[in-house]
Amino acid sequence: MNCPRLKDWLEERYDLKGIKRLAKGKLIPEHRWDFWYYTGGITLFLFIIQFVTGMLLAMYYVPHIDFAHKSIIEIVTKLNMGWFFRSLHHWGSQLAIVFLFIHLFGTLLTKAYRKPRELVWVTGFILLGLSIFFGLSGYLLLWDERAFAAVRVATGGAGAFPFIGWFIKAFLRGSMDVTGDTLLRFYAFHVAILPLITLGLVGLHLVLVQVHGMSVPLALEKEKRREIPFFPNVFYKDLAVWLVVLGVLATLATFFPPEIGVKADPLAPPPEDVKPEWYFLFLLQTLKLFPGSIMGLNGETIAILLVSGGILFFFLIPFFDRKSSRGEKSPLFTWIGVIYLLYFLTMTAVGYLS
Ligand code: HEM
Incomplete structure (x- = not known):
């Protein structure tokens, strides 16, 4: 029986040439701030790592207050390379949030959010919240005393939010407090x-990014610049950058595996120096600035x-900054x-050091 090669087989059925044409037709503007383009790709790469390592951990994790903490200890001590995949998942989450913030401030300062890319910003912002x-x-899945208290x-x-706070909480x-129901829900x-x-x-x-193509920073829009094909030029650069991120x-x-604290005991007093994850610190510090009653x-x-x-306001910034949407400077x-x-940055540093 004549067995055509996979490529021919697929080409007979699908418009592979069209996909190739699309990849080759995608052009990336070259300029002195184009390093910002790589931050979105790095975030994407870190999300892929999180999905893969998360799937591995989910095969062994038990979402029950009697077994959750123990199951993580077993992943780390009994499973082949379990400690490494857990550590990758932990550090992957930290780096993903760092790069999300870098990506956000990069697109903010280059005004990449301006018309017609408002919805790229909006979808990105929701992704940051998620x-x-x-x-x-x-964090709660670890079910140790720090995670429980945080x-x-x-x-x-969240309960202090007016009108709907009780519902969010x-x-x-x-349930009324953080319990096994919360653990199952968070899982x-x-x-x-x-x-x-x-x-x-x-x-x-x-x-949306493909539909609009990559933006050029407002300040450089009038300059003469080259555009280079995404495939293979920028694609290979992306891969090289991902390799560096994977190395980090x-x-x-390897060298800083996350700790596992004492198992949570809902009846015990909270440990003294409980701190939330670093990306909540600015919020906590802001709350501390306000007196109990005004x-x-x-x-x-x-x-x-x-x-x-x-x-x-930050979420809706593309809709307020009408000037940059008209192509005018908006200092x-x-x-x-x-x-x-x-x-x-300041509030996060103060929260971290205090
Ligand atoms: C899961 C999270 C996210 C992923 C995987 C992601 C991925 C990407 C990728 C691959 C690009 C194209 C290359 C680049 O500009 O770096 C991009 C562009 C963009 N992203 Fe994100 N992003 C995420 C979150 C965000 C956030 C939090 C924001 C801001 C609120 C944002 C705003 C934008 C904007 C405005 C562009 C267009 C840049 C331009 O045209 O120059 N993204 N994103």
Whole structure:
């Protein structure tokens, strides 16, 4: 029987040449700030690592308060290379959030969000929110005393949100306090609900990026510049950068495996120096700036409202910055971006050191 080669077989059925033409037709502008383009790709790569290592861990993890902590100890001590995959998953999550922030501030400062890319920004911003929730839900799965106390504080803080706070708190905890119900709920979020939504949104984000092509920073728009084909030129550069990131990740995972604390005991007092993950520190520090009561109103509620307003403004920035959408310079929004960045870095550093 004549057995055509796989390529011919596929070509007979699908328009492979069309896909090739599309890949070759994708052009990337070359300029002195084009290193920002790699940050989105690095984030994508780290997300792939998280999915793969997460799937491996999910085969052995038991989402029950009596077994969760023990199952992680067993992954680390009894499974072949289990400690390494757990460590990769831990450091992968940290680096993914670092690069998400770098990607966000890169697209902010180059004004890549401006018309017609508003929805690229919006989908990206939602992805950042989902990633932070990925972090919080994953943290509790360890079920040690630190994770337990941090999630209790975070979900309790959500309760201070006016009008709907009680609902958010109850929805997150699944009961009155952080219990086995919360663990099961966070597990469902972490391994099913969040991955599904994230996958769909990453797909949409990337489709939108393809539709619009890569932007050129506003300040460089009038300069003469070359455009290089994505395939194979930039594609190989992307792969090389991913290899470097993989090296950093594997080094961190090998030399700094994450600790496993004492198993959580809901009746025991919380450990003294509980700190949330670093990306929550700016929020915690901001809350500390406010007194308990301001003109008879709850200080925490006012702080949460102000922070939410700041985040909402940030989320909608492409719709406020009309000037850059018209191709005009908008230094005000560059300054707003710089202030957001400095505030985030300062508060995170203060929270870390205090
Ligand atoms: C799971 C998270 C994310 C992934 C996997 C991802 C991936 C990517 C990739 C591969 C690109 C094209 C190359 C590049 O510009 O680096 C891109 C572009 C872009 N992303 Fe993201 N991104 C994510 C989150 C975000 C966030 C948090 C924002 C900001 C709120 C954002 C805003 C943008 C914008 C505006 C562009 C267009 C850049 C341009 O045209 O110059 N993305 N993203």
